[in-house]
Amino acid sequence: MLEFRSVRKQYENGTVAVQELSMSAETGTITVLVGPSGCGKTTLMRMVNRMIEPSSGAVLVDGTDVREFDAARLRRGIGYVIQQAGLFPHRTVLDNVATVPLLSGCRRREARTRAAELLDRVGLPADLGRRYPAQLSGGQQQRVGVARALAADPPVLLMDEPFSAVDPVVRAGLQDELLRLQEELGKTVLFVTHDIDEAIKLGEKVAVLRQGGHLAQYAEPDALLAEPADDFVTSFVGRDRGYRRLSFRDSRRLRPEATDTVHIGDTSADVPSRAGWVLVLDAHRRPRGWLPPEAAVDGQLTEDQLVAGGSLHVEGTSLRGALDSALSAPSGLGVVVDGDGGYVGVVTARQVLDLIEEHRSSVTAEGVAP
Amino acid sequence: MIEELLRFFASPGYREMTLTLLGEHVYLSLTPLVLGALLALPLGRLAQRHHRLRGPILGAASVVYTIPSLALFVLIPGVLGTPLLSPINVIIALALYTAALLMRPVLDALESVPGHVTAAATAMGYRPWRRFVAVELPLAIPVLISAVRMASVSNISLVSVGALIGIGGLGGLFTDGFERRYMVEILVGIVLTLLLALVVDLVLVGLRKLLTPWSRASKVVSEP
Numbered sequence: 001m002l003e004f005r006s007v008r009k010q011y012e013n014g015t016v017a018v019q020e021l022s023m024s025a026e027t028g029t030i031t032v033l034v035g036p037s038g039c040g041k042t043t044l045m046r047m048v049n050r051m052i053e054p055s056s057g058a059v060l061v062d063g064t065d066v067r068e069f070d071a072a073r074l075r076r077g078i079g080y081v082i083q084q085a086g087l088f089p090h091r092t093v094l095d096n097v098a099t100v101p102l103l104s105g106c107r108r109r110e111a112r113t114r115a116a117e118l119l120d121r122v123g124l125p126a127d128l129g130r131r132y133p134a135q136l137s138g139g140q141q142q143r144v145g146v147a148r149a150l151a152a153d154p155p156v157l158l159m160d161e162p163f164s165a166v167d168p169v170v171r172a173g174l175q176d177e178l179l180r181l182q183e184e185l186g187k188t189v190l191f192v193t194h195d196i197d198e199a200i201k202l203g204e205k206v207a208v209l210r211q212g213g214h215l216a217q218y219a220e221p222d223a224l225l226a227e228p229a230d231d232f233v234t235s236f237v238g239r240d241r242g243y244r245r246l247s248f249r250d251s252r253r254l255r256p257e258a259t260d261t262v263h264i265g266d267t268s269a270d271v272p273s274r275a276g277w278v279l280v281l282d283a284h285r286r287p288r289g290w291l292p293p294e295a296a297v298d299g300q301l302t303e304d305q306l307v308a309g310g311s312l313h314v315e316g317t318s319l320r321g322a323l324d325s326a327l328s329a330p331s332g333l334g335v336v337v338d339g340d341g342g343y344v345g346v347v348t349a350r351q352v353l354d355l356i357e358e359h360r361s362s363v364t365a366e367g368v369a370p
Numbered sequence: 371m372i373e374e375l376l377r378f379f380a381s382p383g384y385r386e387m388t389l390t391l392l393g394e395h396v397y398l399s400l401t402p403l404v405l406g407a408l409l410a411l412p413l414g415r416l417a418q419r420h421h422r423l424r425g426p427i428l429g430a431a432s433v434v435y436t437i438p439s440l441a442l443f444v445l446i447p448g449v450l451g452t453p454l455l456s457p458i459n460v461i462i463a464l465a466l467y468t469a470a471l472l473m474r475p476v477l478d479a480l481e482s483v484p485g486h487v488t489a490a491a492t493a494m495g496y497r498p499w500r501r502f503v504a505v506e507l508p509l510a511i512p513v514l515i516s517a518v519r520m521a522s523v524s525n526i527s528l529v530s531v532g533a534l535i536g537i538g539g540l541g542g543l544f545t546d547g548f549e550r551r552y553m554v555e556i557l558v559g560i561v562l563t564l565l566l567a568l569v570v571d572l573v574l575v576g577l578r579k580l581l582t583p584w585s586r587a588s589k590v591v592s593e594p
Binding site (some may be wrong): 078104132 | 484486487489490491492493494495496497505508509582584587
């Protein structure tokens with residue numbers, strides 16, 4: 001467990017970066033520190049590996065004050081992923097990853113073997129190991145950064161806005177990757193970001209910090225969206241929080257219904273006479289798009305006759321995706337797919353809303369029960 | 371002209387003298403280059419780490435560089451008690467110039483190392499000295515070598531001034547040629563000085579390429 005015990009940081013010029021802050025992060029979970037710039041989140045994180053010493057208070061790792069360790073040794077036991085990856089430009093990717101094992105006195109061959117395993121683990125091909133960081137894309141550099149932090153198999157991982165410098169698509173991929181890795185590794189992760197969406201996606205618990213290093217709220221993401229502690233948190237979690245909260249509601253009780261479907265390559269004879277939209281699937285039953293009502297099909301059905309479909313809702317994931325699939329589909333029917341992307345059925349926005357209402361009334365009923 | 375040059379090199383006396391002076395020139399210019407760099411590096415590090423020392427160190431460097439070289443050659447024996455006509459005076463003087471010239475670029479080179487890279491090194495568990503040697507210094511090399519190239523040219527030309535006190539490498543060809551109104555000798559001195567500067571510069575460029583293989587690595591970016 002990571003524990004901050006009324007830590008305070010005041011710089012020589014009088015600025016207070018962190019104000020009497022106490023909180024703890026559970027072992028084996030991802031805890032996110034989120035807040036606008038100047039809220040002291042990075043300062044707080046750097047107290048853990050003693051890159052910044054608190055003016056008063058203490059930071060404890062598994063019950064031991066970090067000041068009892070030699071700073072350099074302590075740091076070798078705490079993984080650190082920095083903004084912009086912070087890779088060493090003069091070392092190959094493999095040697096970058098091998099940094100901490102080498103510092104701890106591991107033999108070069110051993111360290112490199114371990115580094116190669118880690119590259120694989122973060123999803124990078126082995127031949128990338130011989131390149132220099134400048135020869136990698138931003139997303140790849142971030143992966144190397146994560147691999148380097150994991151090289152010594154530290155129980156604690158500090159991540160300082162690690163994905164802020166990459167584009168949104170790559171960032172989403174890296175976030176998913178982190179969640180997958182965390183499932184395998186179960187590290188105690190302290191993650192700093194200014195992006196509330198990232199915080200809510202990754203954090204099992206989220207600490208919202210306010211300018212001047214005040215802890216505004218420390219809660220599970222669902223609770224943060226449902227009951228923001230004050231105006232600051234309300235404005236920081238932003239609009240759409242009711243909608244975003246649907247991310248935490250699973251859709252198992254949603255019952256997809258059947259709709260008319262045809263396949264790419266079908267002839268006009270196969271296409272049912274209809275007044276509504278028809279969903280078009282490919283040979284693997286994956287949705288390709290929609291055929292508008294009354295659309296004429298000459299000969300074989302091809303992709304260019306279709307209207308693009310909306311987002312796909314993967315069975316059993318959150319209601320947010322289910323609602324979005326219905327709202328984004330031209331037909332108003334959200335397409336539900338299984339884990340392999342195969343068509344399962346369709347849902348309407350009405351069905352999703354009914355489920356939400358049903359849930360609300362059941363919670364209220366429980367609430368008033370004696 | 372060519373005939374006269376051929377005659378100059380045909381004379382074993384001149385040939386031998388030119389070679390000796392060339393050797394002396396190399397010795398007198400490169401020894402201070404190394405010494406000056408070795409002096410500038412720790413001073414630059416000091417200025418980088420302690421902001422209060424920055425002003426005085428850079429100020430002292432500027433002052434040293436404004437002292438005329440001939441004056442310095444003559445002053446050093448007075449201050450250090452070295453023999454008046456010893457090559458050591460030239461070496462010390464030029465080492466001081468080199469250090470003064472390198473001071474600002476060394477500081478710039480050390481500061482050119484990106485902050486997130488040094489922070490990452492600290493967070494990985496490098497102790498300060500090892501971090502300097504293993505991370506900061508290698509990354510400062512491109513800027514450092516550009517500065518050393520500049521200082522090497524300056525040194526190679528300054529050595530000639532030492533000829534006025536009798537220790538000046540190829541500069542000896544200038545004083546000798548001037549006294550005897552022998553143009554060819556002066557010309558040989560100029561050309562050899564230029565060639566020497568060129569060769570040393572090429573060696574330094576080669577050294578940089580050898581030491582910074584990463585800076586030449588071609589961009590082959592591909593998304594996974």
